[in-house]
Amino acid sequence: MSQHKGYEFFEHTADTGLRVEGQTLEELLVRAAKGLTELLVEDSAVAARETRAIMLRAESAEALLLAWLKELLYWFNTDRFVLASVDLQLVGETQLQGSVAGERFDPAKHAAGTEVKGVTYHQLHVEHTPQGWEAQVIFDV
Amino acid sequence: MAGVAVPQAWHGTLQRLDEYRWLIPKTGGMRVPGLVFADEKLLRDISQDQALQQVANVAHLPGIVRHSMAMPDIHWGYGFPIGGVAATDPEHGGVIAPGGIGFDINCGVRLIKTDLTLEDIQPKRRQLVQALFDAIPTGVGMSGDLTVTREELEHVMVRGARWVVEQKGYGVPEDVDHTESRGALDGADPSKVSSRAYQRGGDQLGTLGSGNHFLEVQVVETIFDEEAADAFGVSLGRVLVMIHSGSRGFGYQVCEDYLDVIGRAMSKYQISVPDRQLACVPVHSEEGNNYLGAMRCAANYAWANRQCLMHLMRTVFERVFGKPWRELGLHLIYDVAHNIAKLERHRFSGNQERVLCVHRKGATRAFPPHHPDIPNAYRGVGQPVIIPGDMGRYSYLLAGTDGAMEQTFGTVCHGAGRVMSRHQAVREAAGRSIEQELAQQGITVMGRGRKGLAEEQPKAYKDVNDVVDVVHGAGLAKRVARMRPVGVIKG
Numbered sequence: 001m002s003q004h005k006g007y008e009f010f011e012h013t014a015d016t017g018l019r020v021e022g023q024t025l026e027e028l029l030v031r032a033a034k035g036l037t038e039l040l041v042e043d044s045a046v047a048a049r050e051t052r053a054i055m056l057r058a059e060s061a062e063a064l065l066l067a068w069l070k071e072l073l074y075w076f077n078t079d080r081f082v083l084a085s086v087d088l089q090l091v092g093e094t095q096l097q098g099s100v101a102g103e104r105f106d107p108a109k110h111a112a113g114t115e116v117k118g119v120t121y122h123q124l125h126v127e128h129t130p131q132g133w134e135a136q137v138i139f140d141v
Numbered sequence: 142m143a144g145v146a147v148p149q150a151w152h153g154t155l156q157r158l159d160e161y162r163w164l165i166p167k168t169g170g171m172r173v174p175g176l177v178f179a180d181e182k183l184l185r186d187i188s189q190d191q192a193l194q195q196v197a198n199v200a201h202l203p204g205i206v207r208h209s210m211a212m213p214d215i216h217w218g219y220g221f222p223i224g225g226v227a228a229t230d231p232e233h234g235g236v237i238a239p240g241g242i243g244f245d246i247n248c249g250v251r252l253i254k255t256d257l258t259l260e261d262i263q264p265k266r267r268q269l270v271q272a273l274f275d276a277i278p279t280g281v282g283m284s285g286d287l288t289v290t291r292e293e294l295e296h297v298m299v300r301g302a303r304w305v306v307e308q309k310g311y312g313v314p315e316d317v318d319h320t321e322s323r324g325a326l327d328g329a330d331p332s333k334v335s336s337r338a339y340q341r342g343g344d345q346l347g348t349l350g351s352g353n354h355f356l357e358v359q360v361v362e363t364i365f366d367e368e369a370a371d372a373f374g375v376s377l378g379r380v381l382v383m384i385h386s387g388s389r390g391f392g393y394q395v396c397e398d399y400l401d402v403i404g405r406a407m408s409k410y411q412i413s414v415p416d417r418q419l420a421c422v423p424v425h426s427e428e429g430n431n432y433l434g435a436m437r438c439a440a441n442y443a444w445a446n447r448q449c450l451m452h453l454m455r456t457v458f459e460r461v462f463g464k465p466w467r468e469l470g471l472h473l474i475y476d477v478a479h480n481i482a483k484l485e486r487h488r489f490s491g492n493q494e495r496v497l498c499v500h501r502k503g504a505t506r507a508f509p510p511h512h513p514d515i516p517n518a519y520r521g522v523g524q525p526v527i528i529p530g531d532m533g534r535y536s537y538l539l540a541g542t543d544g545a546m547e548q549t550f551g552t553v554c555h556g557a558g559r560v561m562s563r564h565q566a567v568r569e570a571a572g573r574s575i576e577q578e579l580a581q582q583g584i585t586v587m588g589r590g591r592k593g594l595a596e597e598q599p600k601a602y603k604d605v606n607d608v609v610d611v612v613h614g615a616g617l618a619k620r621v622a623r624m625r626p627v628g629v630i631k632g
Contacts, residue, residue, distance in 0.1 A: 011562040013190055013217040040281060042592070070397065077390045078340045105281075112280040112589045114563075114596075115351035115632060117244040117393045121400065121417040122219030138219060140244045140393075141352055141563070 007035040010136070016114065017123075017138045021131075025061060025093055028126070028133040029068055030086045033100075036069055037083045039139065040076055042111040046084040048101035055097040061126040064094055065135055069119045072100070080105035114141045151193040155184075161615040165193065165209075170415070171200035176208035178549075178615050183213050183607055186560050195222040198415045202227060203423070204235025206497065207489055210549055212504050213611040214558030214603065218243070220418030223503035224558060228487065228550045231424035231498055236412065237432060238421035239403060241500030242482050244396045246436055247443035248354075248387030249478040250527040251320070252538065253451060254373075255458070256470030257380040259360045259627065265461055266358075270585040270628040272457045273356060277450060278348040280589030280632035285347035287449055294342055298334065301325030301441030302448040302476075305346075311452035312473075318516050320476040321506060324444040326483070330434025335398045338435075342391030342442060347449035349386050351593060351632025356454060357383045357529075358628035359536060365620035369522040369540045373474050375622050382471075383536060383624075384450050385529055387480065392439035399432045424484075424498050433482075440481055447476055474538070475516075475525035479505045479555035487550050499550050507541035507553040507618045515541075526618050530557045530605030532586060532597060532629045533579055537609050537620065544616030553617045554609075557602040563592075570595035579629075588631035597631060 006027070010017040018035045022028030037046070056071060058064040075081040082105050088098035117140040126135040155177070156164040163184065165175030175196040179187055187193065192215050199221055200209035206228050215224030220240030229235030262269060278285050287309070289297060296304045302324025306312045317324045349356060359381045364370045375381065388395075404420040406428040407413070412421060422428045451473065455466040462469055482500045489495065508515050508524040515524040523540035530536045545551050561569065575594040579586045588594045612618050 009564060011564055013192075013562050014223055014559050015219065016563060074337060074341075074394075077393075078337075107283070112283075112351070112593075112632070114592070115281045117352075118397050120219045121404070121420075124417075140219065 006031040012138055015138050016141050017136060019136045021134045023132045025133050026088050026090050028135055029088060032065060032069060033072055033083055033086055036072055039114045039116055041082055042113045044110040046082050047103045048084040049103040051099050051101045053099050057095045061093040062124055065126050066119055073116055116141055151188045161611050165197050171197060173200050173205050173208050175200055177211040178611055179213045180611050187215055190217040192217045192222040198419060199225055199227050201414055202229060202236050202421055203412055204229040204233050206230050212554040213608045214554045214556055216558045220416055221502040225502045226504045226549060226552045228497040228499045230495060235424055235498055236421035237424045237429045237482055237498055238419055239396050239399045239432060240418045241502050243480040243502050244393045245387035245480055246392035246395060246439035247478045248480040250383060250385045250529055251447050251476035252474045252527045253382040254375060254472055254474050255380045258378050262380055266628055267585055269461050270587055272461055274587040274630045276457045277453050279630060280351045283348055284344040287347045288344045291339060294339060295331045297445045298331045298438035298441055299329050302444040305445045305448045312448055316473045319473045320444055321478050325441045326437040329437035329441050331438055333431045333434040334438050338391050338394035341394045345389035346446055347453060348389060349632055350389055353597060354386045355629055355631045357626050359383055359624035359626050361622050362625050363623040369621040372519055372522045373525050381624055382454055383529060384447055386447055386450060388439040388443035389446060391442045395435045395439045403428055477505050477527050479503060501552055503555045504552050505555045506551055507545045508551050509541050509543045509546050526553055528556060531599040531602035532626055533599030535605055536624045538622040539618040540621050542618055545618060549617060553612045557605040557608055559601055560603050561601040563596040566598055566601035567592050567595045570598055584626050586629045593631055
């Protein structure tokens with residue numbers, strides 16, 4: 001696990017798994033979003049040209065992580081929106097609101113990474129540990 | 142970190158039935174046994190991760206009949222293994238599971254013949270591959286040139302490849318005749334598709350995608366069955382074109398939407414499954430019916446997409462070779478789906494014929510000679526079955542047989558199957574240029590992503606020869622021709 005990034009990718013035969021750690025659930029969600037962005041555009045520099053508001057509610061912390069990643073993927077797939085930074089507040093463990101800054105994908109500027117088809121429930125878990133939070137999620141690529 | 146899953150080898154029981162067939166006996170909540178088509182060599186790789194556990198998990202699905210089956214290219218997926226086949230009986234509580242079809246609904250392959258030989262294309266090989274790469278949108282974040290209105294998208298959902306041919310003039314009726322299900326499933330219902338899927342589908346027709354999707358220029362290097370090869374129009378030294386793509390973001394969104402809907406509905410039908418990604422509901426239920434309606438829209442979208450891709454390819458060949466595509470003989474041999482569920486009539490348990498819901502997740506339909514659902518031109522030899530290999534070795538053209546109807550509900554493998562994870566493949570490729578290595582073997586490769594070519598390098602896949610040996614040996618399909626790649630474009 002990269003201490004700096006707080007996330008790492010792991011082996012899954014045909015798909016790509018992401019493991020994330022955070023001091024708080026907010027930090028975990030932000031890092032998971034950065035991991036997804038790295039998959040999509042590798043280490044390209046992304047500018048914060050546009051800010052979008054987000055509010056999500058789910059039944060559990062796991063469902064919230066899934067809904068969050070699905071929303072970001074949907075933004076990427078429809079408006080080509082790539083994330084640069086995030087400001088999130090949580091209400092409990094099942095509701096988030098905040099803002100996401102980023103810009104439109106530009107093939108001249110951003111690397112074309114992996115096409116992510118979906119965020120799966122397969123071996124999905126989010127856990128509150130004595131050290132903070134940890135999670136894993138598998139993307140269908 | 143605690144609680145983290147790593148691939149674990151299979152330690153369950155596997156009974157050898159013969160050289161090519163292995164049984165996972167029924168235990169616990171399994172409703173039928175598992176049946177794995179493989180030889181000892183392939184099984185060594187297959188047993189390294191959780192693919193066989195997934196075969197056993199699929200056997201828990203309500204209404205599953207005969208076996209939960211695995212093709213020799215099986216590998217670890219989510220929910221279903223990739224290379225998994227399951228048929229359920231809707232009249233006896235049989236279910237439909239979106240995970241048994243996958244995110245890329247009707248991902249599939251089409252194979253186009255040409256009158257060109259290797260000698261014709263060698264002087265222009267690089268120019269041809271570059272022109273294909275420039276004309277066909279590939280990779281992450283790329284839109285197609287063909288944007289459709291919401292109303293047009295609904296026509297695509299219902300009429301599939303036919304709409305593209307009739308309304309856009311992208312191809313000819315003969316293309317539709319040479320497409321599985323004639324390029325459109327009946328029963329597609331656009332009202333069951335979410336607005337998110339509409340959003341994602343609007344600008345992705347005629348785009349290849351990334352990952353393992355590709356367009357390949359190939360040359361026939363071996364003929365195994367002269368009669369079938371004649372019927373399919375392939376001969377030694379002839380150039381073919383293979384296209385591998387699916388329903389793009391449209392299909393991914395349909396799958397995502399219904400995994401949620403169906404996951405929530407399971408308790409209503411008192412269904413419990415060992416893995417959330419196996420979420421399912423009875424075929425005869427409101428949710429099952431809605432998913433079928435939406436899934437068929439995505440399947441039809443995929444056939445339209447591959448028809449658009451073939452049209453783009455034909456226009457590139459016309460430009461590069463300075464002749465209309467008909468004069469170059471660019472006719473569609475066939476198009477097969479390998480991520481799909483269909484209601485089909487099959488005989489099982491004695492001689493009774495039933496309509497079953499056949500899930501093919503990374504598996505290809507392979508109907509025998511004289512089956513009414515295959516084109517007239519192929520009735521005598523069986524359905525063409527297209528099996529892509531990796532981009533450095535081979536791909537195969539097979540023909541369906543009665544053996545598949547008897548054993549696997551008319552189904553065979555879909556490709557080589559991965560043996561290395563994507564990360565492992567990237568590590569393995571460190572310091573090497575896959576592009577140069579392939580160029581030395583006479584293969585021109587162009588890809589957009591930096592990691593893409595490393596992830597898709599030949600060593601990341603099983604040898605497709607081994608996979609096809611099992612399919613042929615087990616009598617599921619017969620070998621017709623083997624092709625090797627000479628030009629590849631990837632996302």
